[in-house]
Amino acid sequence: MSLTRFGISHFRNINQADIEPSSNLNLIIGNNASGKTSVLEAIYFLGRASSFRTRHFERVIQKGQQSLSVYASKKSKNGQIVSFGLQKDTKKVQIRINEQKINKVSELVVNMPLQVIHPNSHQLLEEGPRHRRRFLDWGVFHVEQSFYPAWQRYQRALKQRNSCLRNHSGKQLVQSWDKELIESGNILNLSRQKYVDELQANLYDYTRPVLGDMEISLRYKNGWNKDLSFSDALKRAINDDQDRGFTTVGPQRADIAILADGVLANERISRGQQKILVTGLLLSQAGLYNKKTENRCILLIDDVAAELDPANREKLLNVLNRMKVQMFLTSIEKQTLAPLLEKTTPRKMFHVEHGNLTEVV
Ligand SMILES: Nc1ncnc2c1ncn2[C@@H]1O[C@H](COP(=O)(O)OP(=O)(O)O)[C@@H](O)[C@H]1O
Ligand SMILES: [Mg+2]
Known part of the structure; x- marks a missing residue:
């Protein structure tokens, strides 16, 4: 499966975002504290109703806001489009799949298999x-x-x-x-x-x-x-x-x-x-x-280049290149990911600055 659309509202420092990711490689580039990890965290939040950074879910709601929402459409292996939405305020979480209310997080998890790799x-x-x-x-x-x-x-x-x-x-x-x-x-x-x-x-x-x-x-x-x-x-x-x-x-x-x-x-x-x-x-x-x-699971990879020397980084990127799944990778700059960028298609690049996420064309 892959996400054909993904949207965020009031999640951490991201006020609003709406993107159409590539089915293979998606690069999210931005300076420190621009919101890169938050984008991955938002995708993860939609798939698990929890965060890989904190157990205190309310902390992911944007400061000054009462609630957040994340939503996506995915194309499943038979080509069907399925829509997901998750809304959270300080008390409860509401999950919808194809506009139907879902009570069990496990249904979300089955439908949106995600794997995250972070520092x-x-x-x-x-x-x-x-x-x-x-x-x-x-x-x-x-x-x-x-x-x-x-x-x-x-x-x-x-x-x-x-x-x-x-x-x-x-x-x-x-x-x-x-x-x-x-x-x-x-x-x-x-x-x-x-x-x-x-x-x-x-x-x-x-x-x-x-x-x-x-x-x-x-x-x-x-x-x-x-x-x-x-x-x-x-x-x-x-x-x-x-x-x-x-x-x-x-x-x-x-x-x-x-x-x-x-x-x-x-x-x-x-x-x-x-x-x-x-x-x-x-x-x-x-x-x-x-x-x-x-089926294919989505990979969220945060700052993979950090702490790796160029030789090891290249080896790792070569393994990633073989994965042929939808990936979302963050990095401060794109040069460190050049070995992957050269080989992997289709791909898209997004830039994030002060919580604004835009596609680079
Ligand atoms: N609940 C929140 N509301 C608003 N901003 C937040 C919230 N939680 C964290 N932030 C801010 O979001 C910014 C982006 O963080 P992060 O996604 O970790 O950046 P990056 O991964 O690009 O370094 C940080 O400046 C952080 O202080
Ligand atoms: Mg980060």
């Missing part, structure tokens, strides 16, 4: 498992239909079980949730495991051109002792769970170890290499999505 993306390697679980679940959610219903079931059962543990409700009541937890948890676990295997098989296409022969491997950790079934792990952990007041084992503790030459990548490779590796991981995830769904 802090290497958090994926450095920070806690929550980031990696989110990364993993984005992929599984989009390629495995049974995942989301199981995930919802699991979250509900886990919440109830934890509430029993917190309130010292007794073993029997706590364990009355185990059947539901085990059934849904096993579905989550299997689909995550399968996905990590597929991602691993796909990864070298994206990492080898930029990292050479460095061996990159993903080791899935399911969230309990892997020699046990989930059911046995839960049984064994019950005393511990009661002492600590929450469920200590299960898919909510899952993680992926990202290894470079057999060692945790963040302990092994330089910051520049980490950025390249994470970009490779995210692109490989986007590539796998395209392959599995015959």
Whole structure:
């Protein structure tokens, strides 16, 4: 899919904007603080009803305004045009697809698959498992239909079980949730495991051109002792769970170890290499999505050239050039992206200055 039109009203420093993006490369050029990241953030906001920069959604509403709106039209793979609109004030979000009100953000997410790469993306390697679980679940959610219903079931059962543990409700009541937890948890676990295997098989296409022969491997950790079934792990952990007041084992503790030459990548490779590796991981995830769904996800890439030397930048841009998806890339100036500009068509360039977004013709 690709966006054929995209509009913004009162989002961060962008008062009004309305563009017709290219189906392939879109370059957004502007000085510091002109509003480049805000444009990407607005596209992301339309696809996820959340931001990659803040958890405080109200901060994205333009200063002095009560609400924001973002809207787009997309051309789906069968050529159909679908319209999206999202309106937000300080209290609520309203989502429309083809003018119909939508209550679930998941419907938006399914319809607008987005992947974002930004200067802090290497958090994926450095920070806690929550980031990696989110990364993993984005992929599984989009390629495995049974995942989301199981995930919802699991979250509900886990919440109830934890509430029993917190309130010292007794073993029997706590364990009355185990059947539901085990059934849904096993579905989550299997689909995550399968996905990590597929991602691993796909990864070298994206990492080898930029990292050479460095061996990159993903080791899935399911969230309990892997020699046990989930059911046995839960049984064994019950005393511990009661002492600590929450469920200590299960898919909510899952993680992926990202290894470079057999060692945790963040302990092994330089910051520049980490950025390249994470970009490779995210692109490989986007590539796998395209392959599995015959659909195409949109890539939002913020300041990819930052901190990369010209040789590494060129390698990375070459990988991007092969993606053949709709991309929105920001940069302070276009020279750093020249290798991509020379090769990728169709393309459009936009300039942003003090929150004004205009096409450069
Ligand atoms: N809610 C808001 N209302 C108005 N302006 C904002 C808001 N949030 C951030 N800004 C301003 O928007 C400007 C653009 O930020 P940003 O998109 O990060 O710029 P760039 O990526 O081009 O460096 C900054 O000057 C920032 O202070
Ligand atoms: Mg920026």
